[in-house]
Structures are given as structure tokens and as C-alpha cells.
Amino acid sequence: xxxxxxxxxxxxxxxxxxxxxxxxxxxxxxxxxxxxxxxxxxxxxxxxxxxxxxxxxxxxxxxxxxxxxxxxxxxxxxxxxxxxxxxxxxxxxxxxxxxxxxxxxxxxxxxxxxxxxxxxxxxxxxxxxxxxxxxxxxxxxxxxxxxxxxxxxxxxxxxxxxxxxxxxxxxxxxxxxxxxxxxxxxxxxxxxxxxxxxxxxxxxxxxxxxxxxxxxxxxxxxxxxxxxxxxxxxxxxxxxxxxxx
Amino acid sequence: xxxxxxxxxxxxxxxxxxxxxxxxxxxxxxxxxxxxxxxxxxxxxxxxxxxxxxxxxxxxxxxxxxxxxxxxxxxxxxxxxxxxxxxxxxxxxxxxxxxxxxxxxxxxxxxxxxxxxxxxxxxxxxxxxxxxxxxxxxxxxxxxxxxxxxxxxxxxxxxxxxxxxxxxxxxxxxxxxxxxxxxxxxxxxxxxxxxxxxxxxxxxxxxxxxxxxxxxxxxxxxxxxxxxxxxxxxxxxxxxxxxxx
Numbered sequence: 001x002x003x004x005x006x007x008x009x010x011x012x013x014x015x016x017x018x019x020x021x022x023x024x025x026x027x028x029x030x031x032x033x034x035x036x037x038x039x040x041x042x043x044x045x046x047x048x049x050x051x052x053x054x055x056x057x058x059x060x061x062x063x064x065x066x067x068x069x070x071x072x073x074x075x076x077x078x079x080x081x082x083x084x085x086x087x088x089x090x091x092x093x094x095x096x097x098x099x100x101x102x103x104x105x106x107x108x109x110x111x112x113x114x115x116x117x118x119x120x121x122x123x124x125x126x127x128x129x130x131x132x133x134x135x136x137x138x139x140x141x142x143x144x145x146x147x148x149x150x151x152x153x154x155x156x157x158x159x160x161x162x163x164x165x166x167x168x169x170x171x172x173x174x175x176x177x178x179x180x181x182x183x184x185x186x187x188x189x190x191x192x193x194x195x196x197x198x199x200x201x202x203x204x205x206x207x208x209x210x211x212x213x214x215x216x217x218x219x220x221x222x223x224x225x226x227x228x229x230x231x232x233x234x235x236x237x238x239x240x241x242x243x244x245x
Numbered sequence: 246x247x248x249x250x251x252x253x254x255x256x257x258x259x260x261x262x263x264x265x266x267x268x269x270x271x272x273x274x275x276x277x278x279x280x281x282x283x284x285x286x287x288x289x290x291x292x293x294x295x296x297x298x299x300x301x302x303x304x305x306x307x308x309x310x311x312x313x314x315x316x317x318x319x320x321x322x323x324x325x326x327x328x329x330x331x332x333x334x335x336x337x338x339x340x341x342x343x344x345x346x347x348x349x350x351x352x353x354x355x356x357x358x359x360x361x362x363x364x365x366x367x368x369x370x371x372x373x374x375x376x377x378x379x380x381x382x383x384x385x386x387x388x389x390x391x392x393x394x395x396x397x398x399x400x401x402x403x404x405x406x407x408x409x410x411x412x413x414x415x416x417x418x419x420x421x422x423x424x425x426x427x428x429x430x431x432x433x434x435x436x437x438x439x440x441x442x443x444x445x446x447x448x449x450x451x452x453x454x455x456x457x458x459x460x461x462x463x464x465x466x467x468x469x470x471x472x473x474x475x476x477x478x479x480x481x482x483x484x485x486x487x488x489x490x
Contacts, residue, residue, distance in 0.1 A: 003453075005458060005461050030276075034270070042301075058305065059306040060303065149437070149438075150439070150441075160437075161433075162433075164435060167439050170442070183442045186441075186444045187444050192405075195412060195431060200434070201432070204437065205428065212249060
């Protein structure tokens with residue numbers, strides 16, 4: 001066989017849906033998108049095809065509606081963002097995530113996207129990662145929080161906050177298409193990170209900076225806890241106990 | 246003074262323009278966007294406000310036209326992507342980049358965006374970084390290639406390929422707003438990278454994988470060299486010698 005990058009690709013490109021929603025954190029979505037889209041067919045799905053605004057104010061266009069999204073996905077991936085409060089209050093979105101997630105070969109999330117998977121009942125009994133600010137919330141969905149960058153438990157692959165989407169994207173490719181394609185993708189993206197500081201985790205950042213950021217997120221985490229508490233009566237998430245933050 | 250994250254911010258948020266163009270690599274743009282937009286006012290600029298498609302097929306909406314873009318920017322940042330061949334053949338875009346770049350407090354690029362800065366004459370006599378696949382092209386613009394993740398030379402800050410936009414975004418924040426804000430931003434983005442492989446650079450990936458990716462990019466690099474050779478007669482870039490790849 002000829003030794004080319006293309007020679008390592010499967011005959012059929014995997015079919016992927018990335019959930020787009022108002023108030024998502026754009027990098028949660030675009031980091032894995034950039035890795036996955038080199039060797040997979042990627043749909044950006046939302047209720048309709050109108051522009052969707054991220055949590056700062058930039059708009060992207062969905063490519064596919066919930067109704068037109070392939071039923072049998074190789075991968076469903078859900079990003080986080082401040083809009084996840086509204087998403088977890090929206091039965092139409094949770095029904096889409098629960099339906100496609102239950103059938104998908106792999107189900108993944110970046111950052112607070114794991115709370116959306118959890119609300120849709122997809123993380124009950126699974127180990128999972130999320131943004132460090134939201135770790136305590138995972139238990140409400142019957143998931144066990146693991147403080148790792150990327151957590152694989154059977155066919156659920158969940159990542160930590162925002163930039164973890166890059167590591168996760170490459171891990172997903174390695175799982176689905178093998179290490180050769182993942183390694184080539186990493187080289188194409190020149191993913192040889194050199195963070196200027198050691199403050200990317202609470203452990204590295206230390207108590208003072210961690211408290212500053214935690215204070216900034218406090219109201220948001222409270223909103224996430226509030227919406228989590230509405231899920232059982234709405235038939236979602238199977239919260240085992242009320243969430244108090 | 247109260248010890249909050251907001252207390253470290255300047256009274257006036259810096260004004261930033263990120264160049265959007267058809268065929269850009271989306272992560273080149275979104276990685277620094279996500280870091281910068283937390284403490285700066287970010288415009289996504291293009292000729293008009295119609296959706297702009299990236300080099301895979303996803304569309305984003307510009308927020309600001311060239312005509313409406315503030316004249317005096319604190320930062321102009323240019324991403325790379327396969328569309329840079331067309332951009333470097335488009336005098337209207339180069340005129341915008343040259344004009345705003347000459348006045349901006351800082352001028353930055355990610356990946357092949359440095360070749361656009363170079364074409365607009367903004368890197369003559371500067372040290373600069375670019376995607377590893379394009380390193381040999383920088384000399385055509387009078388720039389000296391430096392094989393580093395992020396290169397700062399006076400007010401020019403240039404990054405390596407694609408994912409270098411994250412490191413660059415944080416370095417830019419540290420330069421413009423100080424290390425406290427950059428460190429907080431890194432914690433918010435949980436930028437504590439754990440790449441699954443050591444293949445993010447040619448040195449790490451080794452000769453075989455590097456050759457595979459170089460082969461994939463060969464035609465593209467040839468197109469970049471071709472358009473670089475048209476610049477002198479069009480009055481741009483001041484190429485010192487013909488580019489042969």
C-alpha cells in the first residue's frame with residue numbers, strides 16, 4: 001500500500017454531529033471541529049439554520065437541523081457555554097441529545113457540555129470530566145467526576161474546560177480511526193503547546209487566582225444548579241439528590 | 246483596591262480587529278478570539294457582512310466591514326488558512342491590512358497569517374513565526390523565520406501553526422494588559438494542555454509522518470510561492486528574491 005496520509009483513512013468517513021446552541025463557548029466547539037473535520041463529515045446541528053450567537057457575540061451558521069440530522073451518528077459531541085442553562089431547560093434540545101446520543105457509536109463533550117449530556121440522562125453510571133468550576137455538579141446526573149483532561153468510559157469521552165477540546169478531539173480520532181490519523185492530525189495542527197504560564201488548572205494557578213475566577217463564575221454555577229433541580233420533575237437527568245452550591 | 250478579577254482590567258478595553266476571510270482556518274481565528282474577547286472589544290472584519298466560509302465549509306458572520314473598522318486599533322490579528330492564496334492576490338485586502346497594521350499598537354498573526362502580514366509589507370526586517378510547512382516562505386517578505394511557538398519582535402507578535410493561537414492569545418494579553426489578566430484567562434480556559442502524542446512538531450513527529458504531511462501540503466505551498474512572486478509587480482511585499490519551493 002502506498003505510504004500516504006490518505007492511505008490510513010477508512011473507506012467511509014465517520015459522520016459527526018456537533019451541537020450548536022445560543023450561548024455556547026465557541027472554542028469548546030471549534031477546537032474539536034478543527035481536528036475531527038479533517039477526516040470526518042461534520043454537521044453543526046441546531047433547531048433551525050438561523051445564525052447562532054456564542055456567549056460573547058459572534059455568530060456561526062448551523063449546517064443541519066435537528067430534523068435533518070442523521071439518526072445513526074458515529075459521534076455526537078456537545079460543547080459547553082453559558083447558554084447551557086437555557087439548553088438544560090429546553091426539552092426539545094434534551095430530546096434531540098438523548099435520542100441521537102443513545103444511538104451514537106460515541107458520545108463526547110467538552111467543558112460544561114458534560115452537564116448537557118448528564119441532563120439528557122447519558123452519563124448515569126459513567127465516569128466523566130467537565131470544566132473545573134462545575135465538577136461538583138456532575139454527581140447530580142449520576143456521573144462520577146474524574147479530574148482528568150479527557151475521560152474515556154466505554155463509549156463516553158468527556159473533556160475538561162474549553163481548551164481540553166483539542167486533546168479530546170485527538171483522543172477521539174485515535175479511538176475511532178487509529179493512532180496514525182490522530183498523530184498526523186496533531187502535526188497538521190502543529191499542536192505542540194507551550195502555555196506561557198502554569199495557571200491552566202486550579203492546582204497550578206493557586207488559591208488566590210482560583211478564588212477570583214470562582215467568584216466570577218459563582219452566579220452561573222448557581223444557575224446551573226437551579227436548572228439541574230428542575231430536571232427530575234421534567235423527567236430528565238434522574239438527579240439523585242438536590243444540588244446545593 | 247478590592248481583589249477581584251475585574252479590578253485588574255484597564256478602564257478602557259483594547260479594540261481588536263481579527264481578519265475574517267473565505268478559506269481561513271477557523272481555529273487560527275477562534276483560539277485567540279476566545280482568549281482576547283474576555284478582556285478586549287473584538288471586531289471580526291471583512292469586506293462586507295455576508296457569511297464567510299472557512300477552509301472546510303463552516304460559516305461565520307463578520308461583525309464589521311473594512312470601511313467601518315476603527316482606524317486606530319490596539320491590535321490587528323490575521324489568521325492563516327488555504328484562502329490566504331486568494332487574499333494575497335487581492336489588493337483590497339492587502340490595502341486594509343497594510344493601513345490598519347501600520348497604525349495599530351500591536352500586529353499579530355497565527356499560522357500562515359504571517360504570510361499575509363508579510364505580503365502587506367508589515368514584516369520587513371522583523372523576526373517572525375509561521376506554520377512549520379511554510380517556514381521557507383517568510384524570507385520572500387524580508388522576514389527572518391524563527392522556529393518558535395510565539396515570536397515577539399517590537400510590536401509584531403507572530404505564532405506557529407493553528408493551535409499556536411492559544412499560546413499567542415495569552416502572550417498578547419500579557420503584553421497588552423499584564424500577566425495577572427493573562428493568568429486568569431488561562432485558568433478560565435483551563436489551558437493545561439495534555440496532547441495525547443508527541444507529534445505536534447516535525448521534530449517530535451519524525452521524518453516519516455513529516456513527509457506525509459509535507460506531501461499533502463506540497464501543492465498549497467507551491468500556490469503560496471506563486472502568489473508571493475506576483476507581489477513585487479503589484480507593489481506589495483518587496484520580495485527580495487523569487488521564491489522557489
